[in-house]
Amino acid sequence: MKTFSLRWLAGGLLACFTLLAQAQLSIEITGAGAQRFPLAVSDFGGERVLAQALTSVVRSDLERSGLFQIIDTTGALLNETSVPNYVDWKTRGADALAAGSVNVTSDGRYETRFRLHDTQKQTAIAGQGLAHNATQIRTTAHRVADIIYEKITGERGIFSTRIAYVMKSTGRYELQIADADGNGPQVALASREPIISPTWSPDGSRLAYVSFEAKKPVVYVHDLATGRRHVAANFKGSNSAPAWSPDGTKLAVVLTKNGNSQLYVVNVDGSGVTRLASSSGIDTEPQFSPDGEFIYFTSDRGGSPQIYRQPVAGGTAQRVTFEGSYNVTPRLSPDGKSLAFVTRDSGRFRVAVMDLASRQKLILTDTAKDESPSFSPNGRMILFATEVGGRGVLAAVSTDGRVKHRLSVQAADVREPAWGPFNK
Amino acid sequence: MSKTFSLSSALLLIAALVSLGACSSQPAAPEQAGAGVEDRTPGAISSVTPVTAGQADQYGIAALKDPKSPLSKRSVYFDYDSYVVKDEFKSLLDHHAKFLLQNGQMKMLIQGHADERGSREYNLALGQKRAEAVKRALLLLGAKEAQLESVSLGEEKPACMEQSESCWAQNRRGDMLYAGEF
Missing domain, CATH: 2.120.10.30 (TolB, C-terminal domain)
Structure with a gap:
């Protein structure tokens, strides 16, 4: 409660509304780490083809860990192939930036691809493609969050558990x-x-x-x-x-x-x-x-x-x-x-x-x-x-x-x- | 033989039949080999002794459901974090032990309880100690090991749901249930 802030309240409420369903556990964040890593996760291109949001799950996973400060990405139009303007993202306060896309494959499934960039070293540090179906959107988001988490913190993420x-x-x-x-x-x-x-x-x-x-x-x-x-x-x-x-x-x-x-x-x-x-x-x-x-x-x-x-x-x-x-x-x-x-x-x-x-x-x-x-x-x-x-x-x-x-x-x-x- | 076939023997038979009936209605979860509660089958009836109604037996089966009988009381209460049977319950346990002694085929499940504070598993162990204390007292007073099973329901089945000392006190107890009652 000591480190509770308005920003986190907003995050918690957002998570509540996103996750609320009957007999569904809802999450409220009541404290966060002192040193949080500033990370931007821009909306994955083509995500609108999905019935549920994917990027917002990635963000709320990482935010809930208490180790990340999620930087606003309003207006960003990026995917995994984009070369981001590193100086611009550094100015926005992001030490790392994730960008990606969701594509429908020829067999009617989906492929989510993303890349993680280090804005200080001005280079991509991780990237992956994950094939999934329509019922595995959250699972895919948790895996993306796990990969980002592990790359930045050096320890395994628990979002898929x-x-x-x-x-x-x-x-x-x-x-x-x-x-x-x-x-x-x-x-x-x-x-x-x-x-x-x-x-x-x-x-x-x-x-x-x-x-x-x-x-x-x-x-x-x-x-x-x-x-x-x-x-x-x-x-x-x-x-x-x-x-x-x-x-x-x-x-x-x-x-x-x-x-x-x-x-x-x-x-x-x-x-x-x-x-x-x-x-x-x-x-x-x-x-x-x-x-x-x-x-x-x-x-x-x-x-x-x-x-x-x-x-x-x-x-x-x-x-x-x-x-x-x-x-x-x-x-x-x-x-x-x-x-x-x-x-x-x-x-x-x-x-x-x-x-x-x-x-x-x-x-x-x-x-x-x-x-x-x-x-x-x-x-x-x-x-x-x-x-x-x-x-x-x-x-x-x-x-x-x-x-x-x-x-x-x-x-x-x-x-x-x-x-x-x-x-x- | 017919001379020694007494009222208590007749009740013994009835009790055996009652407990057998109760066993068949018990839920699943089969007992593991070697740990079962012994089942005794009644012997064949060789003669029948007439019984005159109206002469209530203090430790007869009917006394269990008679509100005027001490046997209708089934709970022993304990202090916080304690499993010592208090003196005030000694006479109650004595009545139940005498009943069990007289009705050797009757079986009892003793369910220990704990109040809600603290760890569920530790409270389960605390409830077990209470059930075990009731069981040991009954054994000392003449009941047989094969008649008794002490188990714990821990803090899971409170008699009282409020968060107050008087309420918690009601939840720190051992309940005595006869076959067919659980």
Whole structure:
């Protein structure tokens, strides 16, 4: 909120109107980076042949990342073959300029081509042609945004990735999958009973989650393309908190077959259950480190819920969080170097991130009921659930706490977000 | 044989039939091998003992639905971040344990709950500890392991939706449900 400006409000509202549809997540940008790269994206020539806008999606993707300042391109008539007036664009404030076109191909499909120019070096630095059909306009725009993002920042973009979340309306729970910008939601599972803890398989083809449809928590694995699902853990007592091993063959789960919530590992098909850790209290919310060496988890073994880690191969647990009396939901960054979690601070539950080498902690949010943090696959953003005006919304914050946006739906609670992996 | 075939044995049979009926109506999600709740089939009826109506049994099946019976009360409430059964609920649990002891074929699902504050999964674990505390108390008081399953619904099924301490207190509980009631 600190860096909120009129310009960003306008951007946020524009995004709202563009994306608003029934039960559609809409985006509001509530904070941006301090140092933003000035970029111009001129309207792609011939774009009007498309039923939906393409360039505006590219712009809103890049703008939402908080790393770009989008320079006005009014009056520009450019395509990927144009040689831009570099001095003119430099004067307008753009350090880079993207220009392109959309053409109908002989088989009735489309080809979107674009080129990215560095206005200081006065040279083209990237260019690509993408073939697509009429239903892939947004997908194409996200790919263009990803290519521009990666060329300028040096890290992979996440605009083509997907998110999973649970939407609750009266008497109905839906596990939904949408694009990272909340667009194009699809229902993977609808139920009258709660659904929690969805988590993506490393290849993005399946979700594991906890469903209460049997009047108790049971862990399922669900193939998104076919809709086929199977029970991965249904033992006497509660079954919850699934976490995929990095190779996608196993799930860490929490079972209570011997009393309290304890950590186990099962094969994804539900076979071969083995104990992973043991304590006399609660052990829950397991997550594998990206290298598969450690399990991070929440435990109250020390008297209050804190985060611990333990070698998967066996060994003693080490406590990771010490500050405060409530630190839960450990989530490792994709590079394994930092840990996102939820911390209670004067009665408020907030998303924090800790650098594991220095143990430095940074509280990222100013909301009070944050839950379920989830890293974007490039590690730059953290998606989480929170509450605004008594309603569940999803929010995203950059790992430096500066860039913020929010995804919400009219008349429904949205919770339990999980950011999917990069598309293969 | 006919002399020792008592009222409680007859009730045992009825209870077995009731619980069998309930099992067949349970939803899908098959139990995994080795972890199933044991099902017992009733023996053949070799003789019938006449029962005189009007002599209500304190721990008979009918008592479960009798509002005047302590067995009609099913909830045990807990303090914040706590899973200790408070003394005020000991007598309630004693009644249910006696019922389970007398009706050995009856099964109970204990659903633990937590208030909404904090992590859903941690709250699920907290609800489990509450359900487990109720289960352990019932075991100590004479119920059998095979009769009981403790599970958690965490913060997912609040009894009260407001955001106040009195409301949260109603959501920190363990509910006892007999076969056929869930």
